[in-house]
Amino acid sequence: MTTERGASPLGRGRRPTIKDVAQAAGVSRSTVSRALTGRGYAADDVRERVQRAAAELGYVPDVMARTLKQQVSRSIGVIVSDLRNPFYADLAAGAGAEARSRGYTMVLADTGLSADAENEAAEAFVALRVAGVVVTPNSPKVSTYLGSHGIPVIEVDRQFAPGVTDGVVVGNRVGARDATTHLVSLGHRRIALFIDETNWTTGYERYQGYSEALAMGGATVEPELVVSSGWDVADSRRRALDMLRLPDRPTAVFAANNVLAEGVWRAIAELGLRVPADVSLVAFDDAPWMSMVSPTVTAVAQDTMGLGAAAVRRLHERLETPDGESLTTVLAVRLVTRGSTGPCPDGARGTG
Amino acid sequence: MTTERGASPLGRGRRPTIKDVAQAAGVSRSTVSRALTGRGYAADDVRERVQRAAAELGYVPDVMARTLKQQVSRSIGVIVSDLRNPFYADLAAGAGAEARSRGYTMVLADTGLSADAENEAAEAFVALRVAGVVVTPNSPKVSTYLGSHGIPVIEVDRQFAPGVTDGVVVGNRVGARDATTHLVSLGHRRIALFIDETNWTTGYERYQGYSEALAMGGATVEPELVVSSGWDVADSRRRALDMLRLPDRPTAVFAANNVLAEGVWRAIAELGLRVPADVSLVAFDDAPWMSMVSPTVTAVAQDTMGLGAAAVRRLHERLETPDGESLTTVLAVRLVTRGSTGPCPDGARGTG
DNA sequence: AACCGATATGGCATCGTTCCCACACGGGTC
């Protein structure tokens, strides 16, 4: 015997139901329901007796039965791409806290970068009859699928269906432009961009911001300086090693997310390059390590927990107003200037 | 209109039920159930027809109804202390992946270091009738409560009820001993210990390991070098600043978790101390930043995702064998030697 | 011709909760 069961005078392993409470309190099931939920009449003494009986038995209403009857659940699904990435972990933490404060239970699915997992999670959420879903989508499929089942979806961080599905994103374009402009104003012209892709809103907008800043600085995008890397540190590191070994290497790198930044940072360290004397680095998304390494890394900080919280808030509103206009919320970002960005080395000036 | 509803020929917002499928396929509900679940007879042509009808309607069985009828759910609850801490995030990721591979849905609760949230989560899990719960407990209450409701619990990382509840932990004692012995063998004798507490299994065991290693090296625990810090970076940093400013400061610090290590690390950097020339640092739990800062930080690495996965595996076994002996699984750790540990400075030798 | 087993399907009670409806009581009004 390991776990003690049934502290109550019921059969072993049987959980008390509303019927048990009714019997113990000497009333009907209906009365117990009214007394405990507070909906409908119940005399004070009866209410009290029922509550005591419920507490004594350790009665907890069965959410399954309740949801089945009421046809609305108080749980929301959250799908993130990779919990091990602090960005998604923070986002989930923010969503979880907000959900809790609004009385929702969060069901979290970590797809671990697998498309299958994303679809499976969506189906599981339909099966669970969640009230709504918050997702950092990797394809338009999830939103379409859930939408066709009448489940409200909030796309967060990236958005595949603006205008149709609600979204919560950050100022990607502005953030990327500020970051790049910062480098331009330090004299850099050959600025590499490490980015995961340029098709989704996020990547596209960050690319746009980068491009605009270059244009404003009188430079243009050089295709060989734009690296579309895979979604992991190893690949980013490899690509960065290749690029930084070139004789005419860029004088600065803008890494469009924390994973890519880590790869670039590791490559720089391996090559023994000095930061920012040899090369400047700026990242989009301020991961914890960026303020711990030396030099510290200049980054576009986003309120990641706020992003998750805002998504849940939006979902809550959507549930209250199912037919309202769909809305995209844009959260502000801010450039945190640190040690990794400095003036363009004299030798490289004017060559770009 | 934002979300499209009811691609199927049903009423707006109505989700197809088994009855709709039965009607569409021209069979009874029982037959649909058998055809889709594969339990019981169903002629090949009928099975096919039913499956086609289900697919066409986008039918997804209602987990609520199924669970209500079967009285066993396929979801497990996971309670972690702080998703923003990479340790818990990795643990949750490991648990989630393992759960998914075994066909469970994970319901995650992040207590954010609040005791209330822990109890609320436990109650929510009872209400949800989860099959079992994996928890990094902060008090014995959760396990007792869930146990009294007949819900199997796996305590992970720390264990309040060994012998009663299953547990999955790491070799805290050995890890702490190895870490401390490493410092001792480098000549250190005045070794500070930063630890969150010394009462739970985790803290107690790490303290024991530290103490044993000192004894083996011919030194003893000096109470003023043992700091029981709060569970956040700021506090740890403050306490480290105080200690490292002392004239007879320790020559090495063993930080018993990644949060405390971060505080100590920041304090060291602020004071401009050289690592490891002035002070050596070793941490329990190898967080990502430890291999990125310079010098890199020597740490006791634990397989955090493995910890989460092992907990879910153990829970699965427990569900199959409810009355088996309760078991505590101990996972191995290994000391990763890096740049933050070096010989004890000559001046300090022999003063401890 | 009666019977059997195998194959295949439908009827129906059930899980725990909610909530509509019916009903019962006491007291006030006409």
Next chain:
DNA sequence: GACCCGTGTGGGAACGATGCCATATCGGTT
């Protein structure tokens, strides 16, 4: 005394899926 109201309670039908049991058909056996 018939009525209606307000207050309080219980009966019972749902919600959607499952799975036991009854039933039906058919080929083969006794």
